Amino acid sequence: MKQISSLAALFAMTTLLTTGCGGPTGTEARTDDFQWQIDRFDDINVLRYRVPDFDSLTLRQKQFIYYLSQAAVCGRDILYDQNCKYNLPVRRTLEALYTAYDGDKSAGEWLAFEKYLKKVWFANGVHHHYSGDKFTPEFSPEFFDSLLAATPAERLGDIRGSLLDTVKAVIFDPALYPKRVDQTAGVDMIAASACNYYNGVTQREAEAFYTALTDTADRQPISYGLNSQLVKEKNGRIVERVWSADGMYGPAIREIVKWLERAAAVADTPEQEAYTRTLIEYYKTGDLRLFDLYNVAWVQDTESTVDYVNGFIENYGDPLGYKASWESTVNFKDFEATKTTQIISDNAQWFEDHSPIDPQYRKPHVKGVSAKVITVAMLGGDCYPSTPIGINLPNADWIRRDHGSKSVTIANITAAYDAAAAGNGFAEEFILRPEDRELRARWGAMGNNLHTDLHECLGHASGQLGPNTKGDELKNYGSTLEEARADLFALYYMNDPKLVELGVIPTLDVAKTEYNTYMMNGLMTQLTRIEPGKGIEEAHMRNRALIAGWVYERGRADRVVEFVSENGKTYVVVNDYDRLRELFGELLREIQRIKSEGDFEAGMALVERYGVKVDPALHAEVLKRYAALDIAPYSGFVNPRYVPTFGEDGTITEVSIEYPADYVEQMLTYSSDYSFLPNRN
Numbered sequence: 315m316k317q318i319s320s321l322a323a324l325f326a327m328t329t330l331l332t333t334g335c336g337g338p339t340g341t342e343a344r345t346d347d348f349q350w351q352i353d354r355f356d357d358i359n360v361l362r363y364r365v366p367d368f369d370s371l372t373l374r375q376k377q378f379i380y381y382l383s384q385a386a387v388c389g390r391d392i393l394y395d396q397n398c399k400y401n402l403p404v405r406r407t408l409e410a411l412y413t414a415y416d417g418d419k420s421a422g423e424w425l426a427f428e429k430y431l432k433k434v435w436f437a438n439g440v441h442h443h444y445s446g447d448k449f450t451p452e453f454s455p456e457f458f459d460s461l462l463a464a465t466p467a468e469r470l471g472d473i474r475g476s477l478l479d480t481v482k483a484v485i486f487d488p489a490l491y492p493k494r495v496d497q498t499a500g501v502d503m504i505a506a507s508a509c510n511y512y513n514g515v516t517q518r519e520a521e522a523f524y525t526a527l528t529d530t531a532d533r534q535p536i537s538y539g540l541n542s543q544l545v546k547e548k549n550g551r552i553v554e555r556v557w558s559a560d561g562m563y564g565p566a567i568r569e570i571v572k573w574l575e576r577a578a579a580v581a582d583t584p585e586q587e588a589y590t591r592t593l594i595e596y597y598k599t600g601d602l603r604l605f606d607l608y609n610v611a612w613v614q615d616t617e618s619t620v621d622y623v624n625g626f627i628e629n630y631g632d633p634l635g636y637k638a639s640w641e642s643t644v645n646f647k648d649f650e651a652t653k654t655t656q657i658i659s660d661n662a663q664w665f666e667d668h669s670p671i672d673p674q675y676r677k678p679h680v681k682g683v684s685a686k687v688i689t690v691a692m693l694g695g696d697c698y699p700s701t702p703i704g705i706n707l708p709n710a711d712w713i714r715r716d717h718g719s720k721s722v723t724i725a726n727i728t729a730a731y732d733a734a735a736a737g738n739g740f741a742e743e744f745i746l747r748p749e750d751r752e753l754r755a756r757w758g759a760m761g762n763n764l765h766t767d768l769h770e771c772l773g774h775a776s777g778q779l780g781p782n783t784k785g786d787e788l789k790n791y792g793s794t795l796e797e798a799r800a801d802l803f804a805l806y807y808m809n810d811p812k813l814v815e816l817g818v819i820p821t822l823d824v825a826k827t828e829y830n831t832y833m834m835n836g837l838m839t840q841l842t843r844i845e846p847g848k849g850i851e852e853a854h855m856r857n858r859a860l861i862a863g864w865v866y867e868r869g870r871a872d873r874v875v876e877f878v879s880e881n882g883k884t885y886v887v888v889n890d891y892d893r894l895r896e897l898f899g900e901l902l903r904e905i906q907r908i909k910s911e912g913d914f915e916a917g918m919a920l921v922e923r924y925g926v927k928v929d930p931a932l933h934a935e936v937l938k939r940y941a942a943l944d945i946a947p948y949s950g951f952v953n954p955r956y957v958p959t960f961g962e963d964g965t966i967t968e969v970s971i972e973y974p975a976d977y978v979e980q981m982l983t984y985s986s987d988y989s990f991l992p993n994r995n
């Protein structure tokens with residue numbers, strides 16, 4: 315529940331400025347001709363990111379990153395299978411046909427086939443990575459059959475007979491597995507969702523299973539269900555198939571473990587080696603208590619330069635929110651950019667004490683909010699190719715309560731977004747007032763980074779539950795409301811003179827441009843990501859629509875924020891920044907109350923009223939104007955490649971970094987060299 319997704323694709327900066335706050339960096343991007351964008355298809359841009367300062371790391375740190383980067387790609391197949399149980403055979407079939415083809419590569423149907431495969435790679439399956447809707451192929455079943463006929467059967471392995479028939483049906487039948495995650499109120503969300511976290515059980519049975527396990531008196535509960543598939547056996551018994559070295563996904567997990575063992579031996583500190591070995595034990599046994607032990611030690615490690623995430627982490631992909639998708643990142647600290655973030659986290663208690671929420675829901679002692687700016691070195695699983703720009707972990711509420719959390723802003727990813735988006739015409743099209751465009755050019759990047767810092771290192775960590783609240787009462791509205799809470803905390807403090815006083819920002823103009831951007835995005839421009847006729851479904855987007863819609867309505871009589879029509883185009887304009895800040899504070903107070911009291915009804919009412927519905931006329935206009943700019947609404951990244959040099963005794967004597975520029979080649983390489991799971995798991 316704690317990821318910030320790639321807003322930056324929409325917040326394309328027209329000018330790059332070195333920010334000095336929370337990080338990056340435009341300088342490097344601006345001054346040379348590094349090729350940031352390497353592919354474009356459908357609604358996707360594929361970019362590269364740089365890893366500045368990799369060469370200044372020690373040999374040991376480079377070895378550590380190399381081993382961790384190998385572990386980061388070994389779990390790729392797991393995510394495919396989690397997203398839908400036929401994703402692996404679909405991917406392998408497509409790849410076999412793709413690599414066997416020697417016909418005309420400029421033919422229309424071939425290009426449509428290639429585009430489809432590129433989309434499947436990007437989404438780690440047949441459903442869009444963001445909307446969750448199944449892709450519609452733009453090539454015919456007959457063309458597919460002709461490719462199949464030209465492909466030697468042995469390239470398809472055991473994909474034949476009924477499995478091959480199913481693969482075809484998954485690709486071509488729109489009624490089969492239409493959505494990866496369906497959280498429509500009133501439906502059986504398990505039956506309606508294509509994800510592979512449950513097998514043969516109903517939503518009611520799954521909820522009963524986990525409710526029975528939960529001990530409400532346990533102050534340190536494990537994350538029940540996090541690392542398993544829930545299955546009903548033939549005899550009717552419901553059991554968990556645990557993801558561990560000897561369990562489900564074992565072949566991939568054993569590879570991850572192999573690389574983590576090598577990594578542990580060259581960790582930055584003895585503490586880091588110790589918790590890495592705890593993580594290995596957890597992978598071997600599947601024991602979630604070990605995962606908690608690992609997280610407690612990990613969150614306390616703020617000294618290591620190199621850091622990583624590797625595991626079953628986020629539960630966005632499970633409509634019920636129990637199961638976590640596999641992901642990994644490898645990163646190291648950006649010491650210069652971390653200074654500003656440090657000021658924010660050093661003052662965490664001040665922010666908590668002055669928060670506009672009901673005092674009984676403030677945290678009396680904010681624990682260990684560590685924040686840093688990082689340079690990411692490798693992305694894997696659910697962080698690849700689409701990746702967050704900020705992360706706050708761990709997710710277990712009791713660990714956050716008792717030990718705090720680690721919050722990171724990923725500077726080199728944000729820098730890559732900004733560099734790739736420079737001059738794309740977005741600001742000219744959607745921002746009415748020239749002074750607002752100037753503000754954005756001057757302070758936009760800083761505002762965006764500051765929002766991420768405040769959201770991650772203070773927002774999610776703030777507040778506390780009431781005495782009789784467990785924390786899971788908000789159910790399918792929980793993610794949206796939690797993101798709204800963190801965003802509101804960031805928005806409220808963004809415009810606080812305290813930030814200038816602390817030296818975090820030089821002027822409140824930073825807040826003005828962030829307010830402009832947030833309101834424009836939430837009320838209007840984020841609709842570019844929604845297909846005509848659809849509502850808003852993704853949690854972060856619902857949150858932004860909710861916040862923007864609520865404050866717009868509350869401030870309407872005073873014209874705090876306005877829709878302005880000019881030359882047949884609609885614009886969002888903010889007139890009163892101080893009043894807008896007060897409204898953000900009022901909504902923060904209400905959403906904190908909803909979370910602290912577990913008020914499901916009030917939470918549902920807010921999300922359903924403001925966060926879901928779309929004005930069809932405005933939607934159509936935004937899509938048209940955006941299409942004219944020809945900007946892909948989503949971006950993702952290929953990884954760099956780490957190349958070790960071995961000495962005569964077999965030890966690594968140097969690790970160099972390369973920046974591949976071929977998306978297809980990276981995907982095919984990963985599929986041939988890092989694919990460990992069978993077609994049926």
Ligand code: ZN
Nearest residue numbers: 316317318800
């Ligand atoms: Zn968040």
